[in-house]
Amino acid sequence: MYLTSRELALLADVFKLLADRALPEDVLRLEVGRRMLDLLRADFFGSYVWDDTQGIFTNRVAINMSADNLGNYERYFQYRDPLTPLLQHQRAAVRVTDVMAHDELAQTELFNDFLRRDGLHWGMNLFVWDGDTNIGDLRIWRGAHGENFSDHDLAMLELIRPAFTAALARSRGAAGxxxxxxxxxxxxxxxxxxxxxxxxxxxxxxxxxxxxxxxxxxxxxxxxxxxxxxxxxxxxxxxxxxxxxxxxxxxxxxxx
Structure with missing residues (x-):
């Protein structure tokens, strides 16, 4: 895998962040997302933690997305989302178009009344698993003006997965x-x-x-x-x- 000097420098910054044992979980997800937007030249970022007991996504952090629109996702769209369950069960970084063709996605309520409202068009996600527990995710999107994510983009997101998984598991913090x-x-x-x-x-x-x-x-x-x-x-x-x-x-x- 060939990496440019820019990509190497940005990835080094991501790994430095992931080595910081003092960051709380939500700050960690937000700061990793901020850096991945820069690295991948993307436009939008969101991240949640799956609550298996309630069967919902919680603890949202986001960049360049409307709080009102995300609130609508949490109240309504996540219960009628045909896309995210397909992405969530992947154990590696994945493009949205790898699990659902864009033409098919464009026909859904999720795309027309949620994604398109903020300008999200091309997506790439990483759902992080600690054993059988989904402990967080990175949802990275480009607008319609951009191009779909490349295999190289996918490989860079996958590159951070082991360290990101370890950092999230370490930072979750339980009562005790x-x-x-x-x-x-x-x-x-x-x-x-x-x-x-x-x-x-x-x-x-x-x-x-x-x-x-x-x-x-x-x-x-x-x-x-x-x-x-x-x-x-x-x-x-x-x-x-x-x-x-x-x-x-x-x-x-x-x-x-």
Missing amino acids: IATLPDGVAVEFTDGDPIARLTRREREVVTLAAEGLLDKEIAQRLGISYTTVRTHLDRSFQKLGVSNRSRLARLLQLPRR
């Missing part, structure tokens, strides 16, 4: 024990509000609720200041709080 660097362990049960956070997010918000500044948290956990801010922003959003005082009250931890 979060252990801070100084050896202090904090237990979270399913009934706790922060049980919905990743392990690293729990570590960051616990230290923030105790009164540590962002720079102090970064030093304590051995991560960057920017990463601390990313974890806090995502945690505040998930918990429905807007500042450290409300976070401390939610966790019922004394502030310094």
Whole structure:
């Protein structure tokens, strides 16, 4: 497989990102998607996580797509989607046209009332599997002004699949024990509000609720200041709080 110097540099950046153990799952998917749009010269990106219990896609992140339109997909189109189930069961990167001819897709409600609304025309997807569990995906699209994805494009997306799978599996974070660097362990049960956070997010918000500044948290956990801010922003959003005082009250931890 021949790669240009541009492609090599962009792929190196993707693999560097995938090696970052501090990124939460949704940030990881978003940042990989942003880089793949650049690498593949594509226009649109979306990503979900499959909830096997409910039988729905959740935890959306997206680039250059309408939030209203994606909301329509989540409320209506995903239940009437003839395309995505065909793509989801592929264990490697796949073009949309590899599972459904474009002329056939263009006759569907999904294309005319969802995909075309944002300008999506040519698609390529990667559904990530950890054993028998679908743990995330990358949905990459070009507009009608572009060309269908080539075999070379497909090979580059497939190239990142093993590392992306490992990174997603690592970053999922389950409820349990979060252990801070100084050896202090904090237990979270399913009934706790922060049980919905990743392990690293729990570590960051616990230290923030105790009164540590962002720079102090970064030093304590051995991560960057920017990463601390990313974890806090995502945690505040998930918990429905807007500042450290409300976070401390939610966790019922004394502030310094």
